Amino acid sequence: MIPKVSIIILNWNGLEDTLECLESLRKIDYNNYEVIVVDNNSSGDDVKIIQEKFGDFLKQIIVNESNLGFSGGNNVAIDFALESNADVVLLLNNDTIVEHDFLTKLVKASKEYPDAGILTPMINFYSNKSIIWSAGGEISKIKASGFSAGYNKEDKKFRKNYYCTFASGCCMYIKKEVFAKIGLLDDNYFLYLEDTDFCYCTNKAGFKILFVGNSTIYHKVQSTTARENSLLPIYYSLRNRLYFAKKNFPNIYYLSVFYLLFVFFIKVLLSNNKRELLFTIRNSFYDFYTNKMGRK
Numbered sequence: 001m002i003p004k005v006s007i008i009i010l011n012w013n014g015l016e017d018t019l020e021c022l023e024s025l026r027k028i029d030y031n032n033y034e035v036i037v038v039d040n041n042s043s044g045d046d047v048k049i050i051q052e053k054f055g056d057f058l059k060q061i062i063v064n065e066s067n068l069g070f071s072g073g074n075n076v077a078i079d080f081a082l083e084s085n086a087d088v089v090l091l092l093n094n095d096t097i098v099e100h101d102f103l104t105k106l107v108k109a110s111k112e113y114p115d116a117g118i119l120t121p122m123i124n125f126y127s128n129k130s131i132i133w134s135a136g137g138e139i140s141k142i143k144a145s146g147f148s149a150g151y152n153k154e155d156k157k158f159r160k161n162y163y164c165t166f167a168s169g170c171c172m173y174i175k176k177e178v179f180a181k182i183g184l185l186d187d188n189y190f191l192y193l194e195d196t197d198f199c200y201c202t203n204k205a206g207f208k209i210l211f212v213g214n215s216t217i218y219h220k221v222q223s224t225t226a227r228e229n230s231l232l233p234i235y236y237s238l239r240n241r242l243y244f245a246k247k248n249f250p251n252i253y254y255l256s257v258f259y260l261l262f263v264f265f266i267k268v269l270l271s272n273n274k275r276e277l278l279f280t281i282r283n284s285f286y287d288f289y290t291n292k293m294g295r296k
Helices: 015-025 045-052 069-083 102-112 176-182 194-204 224-228 232-249 250-270 274-289
Strands: 005-011 031-037 060-063 088-093 096-098 118-126 133-134 137-140 145-148 162-164 173-177 207-217
Touching: 005 015, 005 069, 005 102, 005 224, 005 274, 015 031, 015 045, 015 088, 015 224, 031 045, 031 069, 031 224, 045 060, 060 069, 069 088, 069 176, 088 096, 088 176, 102 118, 102 173, 102 207, 118 176, 118 194, 137 194, 145 232, 173 176, 176 194, 194 207, 194 232, 232 250, 232 274
Parallel strands: 005 031, 005 088, 031 060, 118 207
Antiparallel strands: 088 173, 096 207, 118 133, 118 173, 137 145, 162 207
16 A cells, blocks of 8 residues: 655745745655645735745645744644544645655655654755755653754664654655544744644654655754744743653652753853843743743
8 A cells, every 4th residue: 555645834924945845845756645724823925925936836824824833823723634534644844845755764664663653854954955854863851851963963873764752844655544642733832842732742642753864854943933922932832841741750850840940040141142031031930831832
């Protein structure tokens, strides 16, 4: 059986990146796939232009009336894909381009490793295509986050497949059985850590996560959120790491809190913007403890 793969691209004011990503997907050599674009309420003519250039190629363009974040935006499309009988959902950042055979190699590996519920390819820097940005990774309970393997190393050293505990949301190949057992991405995160949480829940449910070393994509490693406000990534990262720790391993939660307090205290000491950074950290803790999750 050749699995039907639904590739989901989330767009938010990232038109040029999305167009380049779609152009690379048009050239892949796998046959049984479809592409769904979700627009998270972009401010320009993104939807119109995407429709004009790729309307005949796309399965669907879903337009959200508000910015639902990474988790919420993708969840809308995941629901649509599963209702359309997808066997696999592949989440793919819009600021990536793919090798023509990346999906063929992921599908082949998924058959060779049937116990893997999530697979992830080699993700290299767009600006230096032989250097790794992420080659799978591991989740740290104490640090309350997932950390990529192979960062800034040559890709030829990481071409073998191996099991890991973390796959970046930049590119996640997810079998439908995983969603059936653990549900969708947790909307409480809105942005950051939702991939870590989903991987943790996948492992806990008995599925493995596989890094596929011969499948390659390229990531531009840019953050729309950071361009909008450089403190937002810090806010979401800290708040969501607290939530991730409390939700998944409450027995050692306070060790994570101590670690995060120490790390962000050092960040403040080294910062040239101490006042605003302290205010951001305070907001992260306050919003978490008052259960103000989702979009800030």
